[in-house]
Each structure stands twice: as structure tokens, then as C-alpha cells.
Amino acid sequence: MNSRLINWFKFSSPASFYPLAGKMVPVFTLIAVMLIGVGLYMSFFVAPTDYKQGEGYRIIFVHVPAAWLSMFIYLVMAFWAALGLVFNTRLSGMMASSLAPTGAMFTFIALWTGAFWGKPMWGTWWVWDARLTSELILLFLYLGFIALQGAIDDSRRSDRAGALLILVGVVNIPIIHYSVKWWNTLHQGASVSVTQGSSMSSIMLWTMLIMALGFWAYAIAVALSRVRSIILERERDTTWVSELAEVRR
Amino acid sequence: MSVAEFFDMGGYALYVWSSFGVTAVLMVIEPLLLRKRRQSVLQRISRIIRMNSEEKL
Amino acid sequence: MFEAYLAILKRDLILAVRRRSDVFTTLFFFVIVVSLFPLGIGPELKTLRLIAPGVVWVAALLASMLALERLFAVDYADGTLEQMLLAPQPLSVLVLGKVTAHWLITGLPLVLMAPLLGLQYDLSIEALKVLLISLLLGTPALSLIGAIGAALTLGLRGGGVLVSLLVLPLCIPVLIFGAGAVEASVSGLGEVGHLYMLGAIVLLALLLAPLATSAALRVSAE
DSSP: OOOHHHHHTTTHHHHHHHHHHHHHHHHHHHHHHHHHHHHHHHIISSSSOOOOGGGGGGGGHHHHHHHHHHHHHHHHHHHHHHHHHOOOHHHHHHHHHHHHHHHHHHHHHHHHHHHHHHHHHSSSOOOOOOHHHHHHHHHHHHHHHHHHHHHSSSHHHHHHHHHHHHHHHHHHHHHHHHHHHHHHHTOOOOOOSSSOOOOOOOHHHHHHHHHHHHHHHHHHHHHHHHHHHHHHHHTTSSSSHHHTTOOOO | HHHHHHHGGGGGGHHHHHHHHHHHHHHHHHHHHHHHHHHHHHHHHHHHHHHHHHHHH | OHHHHHHHHHHHHHHOOOTTTTHHHHHHHHHHHHHHHHHOSSSSSSHHHHHHHHHHHHHHHHHHHHHHHHHHHHHHHHHHHHHHHHHOHHHHHHHHHHHHHHIIIHHHHHHHHHHHHHTTOOOOOOHHHHHHHHHHHHHHHHHHEEEOOOOOOOOTHHHHHHHHHHHHHHHHHHHHHHHHHHHHHHHTTHHHHHHHHHHHHHHHHHHHHHHHHHHHHHHHHH
């Protein structure tokens, strides 16, 4: 047990994580390309036309995985933030800030595709539905985190301040979600419920799952390659960086 | 199913292709931006190293 | 510990009395925002009555953001904050003292002014009462949550806008239940449930926000 712990902490140093991440990026890129390729094929050629919503329903094959990822990435960021605050490791803060832009992107994709789903299905680009509203607030939380980190020059402070903000956000997310949900049920006027009963066939579910896994692998690949740049930027004055092959050209 | 029929998406072409299109564009742009960022970081660092070694000489 | 709390509270109140302009800018901002809406929407009383709870609450939210930037900034600039970090009393107690003073200075006047503004919107006496209670419960939560943002952005350029960006999304539940209580009272649904939820949020904020704020202060003042 003890030796394993030491092993983990070895990779928490940027100098040893940098080459490891470099090896992992192509692997996850390959997984992402393959899974998304299969997922796209399935979502257009294998999954049958929905008897109720026609071909338009195929939007859910990007919408739902993006929405899952947007929430999942925030939780992963919170995990890194807590780790960074507890163990005071530098890498954790870098991981959190390298995940944020990707998380924000998936949140935006979820909102965008949600709008393009809503227009043909409900006749409006935007409904103040509980889930859409929560997703919008999630986007605000991501943007707040990015803005806060952008405003702080000192990397140590920006890591810790960002970590605190994420943890505060994670405590708040359930409260926000349930208050929005309650607010929505109280104001149920002309709005349409999202959970209209179209039973999902198992092939659709599988397609969604494969796409979600592909997005997940994509997020890992992108976050790892971004964290490599962040490591280089922050450690540019150290000897190990100056000894890297890609730097000595 | 013909190609035209496929692209028509049963009349939902605008919605389906805007969703998939924007997602695809974003997921291509992000790695490209990252590659650019990495190259500029590497360039900056190697310039600093070169400057330092010239100073030593 | 309680003495330290009272000492901080008293000190901040005295400082505020000596520099009254802060109180008035917040209050004036609140009044002006609320008064702008009828000019933008039109004077029809039926519409105004409908939007009154939301308008008053959003204006209160924005006004409380306005004052946040100065919550720790002055103490940070003159070194008092560092003394607080070194003090033997727990920092969260001192933070709570500062937040209480901040609420008394900027929050309470706003709450007391709100019924008067509600009259502009032709709210009934019953609704005005609920508005007063909901603001009385909600604005402390706004100050508590806002303190976290103020501590995180301490001494940063463009701190004022950044605070709003960080804090406003976190304040959404307060807004929903605060404005919801008044609306529910107007529509005859009963406001009790909303007020209970507001109370729960205040308690939770009272418990957690001072801790988060003191952690943030330690990060920022390092």
C-alpha cells in the first residue's frame, strides 16, 4: 500500500508527469477517433428513425453526451481541486485549469444542440426548462472560473483560488439545480416538458454511450495535451525543461 | 436511401447538420489551437535557452 | 471569541459612519434601478404588479454586488487584514463580524427601502410584508456568499466586475426563492414554503461561507 502511494506522488511532479502525459495523448486520441467514428456511423446509419420525432432526434447523439461530459468534467475538476488543496500538489491545479476550457466547450455544445433540438420539437429555440437553465448556469460557473484564473498572475494563488471557487460551486450545484427545478414546476405555463415519453430503444442508448465514451476520451486527450503546455509555461526556468528534446532544436 | 435523402434528414437538415457541424468544428478547432499554443511555448522556451547560453559565452 | 466578533463589528460600523457615501451609493443605485424599469416597460399597473418581485429582487442582487468590492479591500490596503490573519481568534469569526457589519451598512437600508419602492409598483400591503421578510432573510445570504467572491478577487485588477461574474450564478437560488415568495403571495399560493427555503439557504451560508471566505482570504493575502 505504502509503495503504491509513493508511486502516485511520483507522477504528481510535473517533471515526471510531462513525458507520461505525452505518451497518453496519442492513445486517447486514437480511442476518441475510433469511438466517435463508430458512434457517428451508428447514429446516422444504424439507429432507426424515431417514429415520433423523425430524423431530427439524431441530435441527441451529440447533445446528451455533451451534456453528460459538461457535468462530469466539472466534477473531475472538483476532484483535482480538492486533491490540490489537501496534498498541496502543483499538478492538481494545472489539471483543473486545463480541463476548464474543454468543460466550457461541452457545456456550450450542449446548449447549442439543445436549441437546435428545441426549435423543431417544441417550436422555440429556448425554453426555460430546468435542465437547460441549470446547464446555462453551469456555463457561467465555468466562465467565472476561467475569468478568475485569468485575472491572477501568480500561478500558485490562481490554482488555490480556482480550487476554492470550484469547491464552492460543487456545493452549490445541487442547490441551484433543485431551486431551478422547483421554480420551473411552479411556472409551468406554455413550456413543454423535456421528458416526453419516447421510449429509447437499446440501439439508441448504445449509440449515445459510445459517443459519450468517445467524447470522454477526447476530453482526456485534449486536457492532457493542454496540461503539457501549462507545465512548460510554468516550469520554463527549470533545468529539466531546458533538457527536453523538443526544446533543444 | 439516396445521398440527397440522407442530407435532407427527413426535413430536419438545418437542425441536425447545425448541431453536428458546430460540434465537429469546435472539436477540430480546439486541438488545433492547442497545437499552436504548444508550438509557441516551445519556441519561447528555446529562445530563452539560446539567450542564456549566449550570455554565458 | 464573541468579543472579537463584536469588536470587529463595532469597528466596521464606526468606520462606515465616518464615511457615509458608501451606504448612499448602494442605496441610490438600488432605488434608481428599480425606478428605471417602469420607464422601460411602461406604466401599466397590471404589468408592473406582475414584474415587481423580480425587479426588486434583481435590483437588490445587483446593488449588493456593488458594495462587495470594498468589503476587504480597505483592510487589505492598510495591512489590517494581515493582523486579522495572525490573530489568535479563528478567522471565520472575524469574517463573520465583517460580513455582519457589511450587511448592516449596505443590506439593511436596502431592505427598509424596498416596501417604499414596492408602492411604486402598486403591490398590496400583504405582498409588501412578504417582500420585506424575504429580503430580510435573503440579503444576509447574498452578503455571505458575496464575501467569498470578494475574498477570492482581493487586490486583482478589475476585481469589481469579476466579483459579480463569480458570485451572481451562486446567488440564483436566493433570487428564485426570494422573488418566488412575493410572487406566491401575490398569486395566493402561500409564501411559507419559499421563506422556509430561504431560511435554510441562509443557515447553510452562515455555516459554510465564513469558512470558505477565510480560506480564500488566506490564499489571496499570502
